[in-house]
Amino acid sequence: MGGIPISLGFGAMRIILSSAQPRVLLKKSLEKCSKCGKRPIDVFFDECLGIKQKKCVACTSTVSVLKFFTFITLKALNTNQDALVKALSVPYWRKGLTSTIKGLAWFGAKKPFVTGAPLFVVWNFTNKCNLRCKHCYQNASVSLPTEFTTSEALRVVKELSDADVTSIAFSGGEPLAREDFFEVAGSARDSGMYVTIASNGTLITKDVAKKLAKTVHYAEISLDGINPKTHDEFRGISGSWDRAVSAIKYLTEEGIIVGVATTVTKHNISEIPKMIDFVEELGADYFICFNFIPTGRATGILDDDPTPYEREEIMKYLYKRLVFNMLQNKKLKIYTTAPQFARVGLEMKGEILKEVCTLNPTVPCVEPAIPTTHYTNIPGITPEVAEFIGGCGAGRVYAAISPDGDVQPCVFMPIKLGNLRYKKFEEIWLNSSVLNELRDRSRLKGGCGTCSYKFICGGCRARAYGYFGDYLMSDPGCIRRVYEKPIHALQLQL
Secondary structure (H helix, E strand, O other): OOOOOHHHHHHHHHHHOOOHHHHHHHHHHOOOOOOOOOOHHHHHHHHHOOOOOOOOHHHHHHHHHHHHHHHHHHHHOOOOHHHHHHHHOOHHHHHHHHHHHHHHHHHOOOOOOOOOOOOEEEEEOOOEOOOOOOOOOOOOEOOOOOOOOHHHHHHHHHHHHHOOOOEEEEEOOOHHHOOOHHHHHHHHHHOOOEEEEEEOOOOOOHHHHHHHHOOOOEEEEEOOOOOHHHHHHHHOOOOHHHHHHHHHHHHHHOOOEEEEEEEOOOOOHHHHHHHHHHHHHHOOOEEEEEOOOOOHHHHHHHHHOOOHHHHHHHHHHHHHHHHHHHHOOOOOEEEEOOOHHHHHHHHHHHHHHHHHHHHOOOOOOOOOOOOOHHHHOOOOOOHHHHHHHOOOOEOOOEEEEOOOOEEEOEOOEOOOOEEOOOOOHHHHHHHOHHHHHHOOHHHOOHHHHHOOOOOOOOOOHHHHHHHHOOOOOOOOOOHHHOOOOOOOOOOOOO
16 A cells, blocks of 8 residues: 555544544444444454445444544555455454454554553463473462363453454463363364463473464473573473473474573573574574563572673674574564563664675665665664554553463563453453553653653563562663663674
8 A cells, every 4th residue: 555654644543533432433333233233343344354244224334434444544554455354364363453443442542552452361371380490480380279170261261252362372380281271272263362372392292292283373482591401400300401492393393383482591691692593493483582570480580680781782682683584584583572672673773774785785874765675674663663562561462361360461460450250351451450550651660751762662561560569660671771881791793
């Protein structure tokens, strides 16, 4: 679509949704009609796919409003009707689009954006685990007597699906330690959600990998070092590195999208470049560096938390490696859960361009007014889009569920917002006072509150909560909060 600038598209949405009436109409599209029993948004999406529906007069007018908002949204995202139809044909993308419209209805086109249902929920499916990891946020060991029964778990899956949750990640503990994992995860997939598993890999055999290929869309395996000794000491069980690596191989052989997750600490930070090389050799699709969060067992290893300088240097390395992997059309994508990564990417764009043009003289060394094909191949986003995406997603696009049903803003932030045995998930998501505070970046305190990147990054709210007991405080791991010169900077080379 020959488009208007994305920032203007977002601006148009903000202006339109600044009054109450458009949002009231959007909310109406998400409610079942009292006459025909259908949600106008579902009728509209079916019609986009060429599925004709009989609709009452009330639904007809609401669908017309949806068409207008969809046009504006497509412009804002610089995409077109064909892309919309393609997305709607995939059940979990359809849920994501519904959640986006629900977010506009409930919260408006605010920055950073808040979805009307989480784009992903991490469910700590059980507290049972066969490892004893030093950094475990869940303090996982044995099953809790209050964990959901299978029937309760299936009910929760339906409730999340009905609330338009896009993706569900089964974590733990070790999710495969529960005998009903495949039944419950299969139910989530059948309901149209994108299903993932976060596993330590030690229980994944060839046969288990085959079953996972029919159940999940994505599998994430933890690996905390290129050296087996580093990983095994961190995970507490000898031989866990070998079994995790075998799991990665089994999963890639089955064609599952595979991510390898590493919690970065002082013990393994120097191994990250070689780890990326190794993960590429294994054929994985993603390498994700997890931020160190001082919660659960990790409160006992606070000295392992990288310094702000070390964290900044590793993020720069990861971003540079990501860019060059993409420019070279390599399969492996590289990310980190540290919200500062967006800021690092924006700050490094010019530096990356100069390095690229040194290697390829055909690329202009100054950012052109009209981007060339070469330049637009350099990964990066505009500040306007980055503010819309918003860095830390806790309570905005993401939530967590404990083994016994407590909804939390994040798996690393053990704040109980309500229990699913007694309260509906959608009610918690839309109305929680804690979540609404997390969604309002004007409430941030200290350095994060005054930072020019607060809408782009926002700091890690879980780290603020872990260190200060206040999720609105500054993230103490950010280089922008430190003013003295570094004693030792991490030196990493591509």
